[in-house]
Amino acid sequence: MGDGTLEKIRQAQQGDAAAMAVLLREHYPFLYKYLIKATMDPSLAEELAQDTMVRCMEKIGTYNGVSAFSSWLITIASRLYIDRKRRWKREAEWQQEQGVRGIRWRFESRNIEWSEVLDALSHLSSAQRMTVLLKHYYGYGYDEIGIMLQIPSGTVKSRVAAGLGQLRKELDEDEV
Structure with a gap:
């Protein structure tokens, strides 16, 4: 994690909305790619990534730098996903099945090998x-x-x- 990231985190913790926006924008692609692989459902992954970003904004003051910022985000996202699965187990299974079909269709429709x-x-x-x-x-x-x-x-x-x-x-x- 570069000094720029640490400085942005410090600024965000002090209420700097612009620094928070930059942090989230820089880490969103990494987080979203993890969630796509974890959930196998692009729409659920996007929803969880957005929920993670909201939770990050709410909890930025609790980030202590013990783990990398990206690891902290993955931890938040993973817990949100686990909670979601506990609450909506049947719905999540259905969405996963549809998501796998959707991902496969997107790959095949673009002639990308699955x-x-x-x-x-x-x-x-x-x-x-x-x-x-x-x-x-x-x-x-x-x-x-x-x-x-x-x-x-x-x-x-x-x-x-x-x-x-x-x-x-x-x-x-x-x-x-």
């Missing part, structure tokens, strides 16, 4: 998909992921292992 890995990821539970993404795509450690998702690091390890096992199985079956 990634076998992304397809296999879509078959994992959201709990496994989030831990696999955070560990192997974003490079966070088990303890960091546990803190982000508010679960023990042992649970993170088992979800990552189960998710990777499922991914290997799906990808191997596709190659047969």
Whole structure:
């Protein structure tokens, strides 16, 4: 995290709306890309990203710099997603299915090859998909992921292992 980001955070914490706007604009693409992969639903990802930005504006004073600002945003976004899934489990499952179809259609309609890995990821539970993404795509450690998702690091390890096992199985079956 560059000095410019730290300075913008400090200014935002002191109520500087322009600094807050720049911070959010700079971090939105990263956050949105994470949420697309975590939710497999572009509209839900956009909604959660916006909710995360609102929560960030409300809670900027609590950011203490212990983790990277982007990690702090992912933590907020992940918790919002988990809360959303708890409240609307059936609706979220339906939206995920529609979202996967929508993502696939967007890729295919533009003659972009559908990634076998992304397809296999879509078959994992959201709990496994989030831990696999955070560990192997974003490079966070088990303890960091546990803190982000508010679960023990042992649970993170088992979800990552189960998710990777499922991914290997799906990808191997596709190659047969």
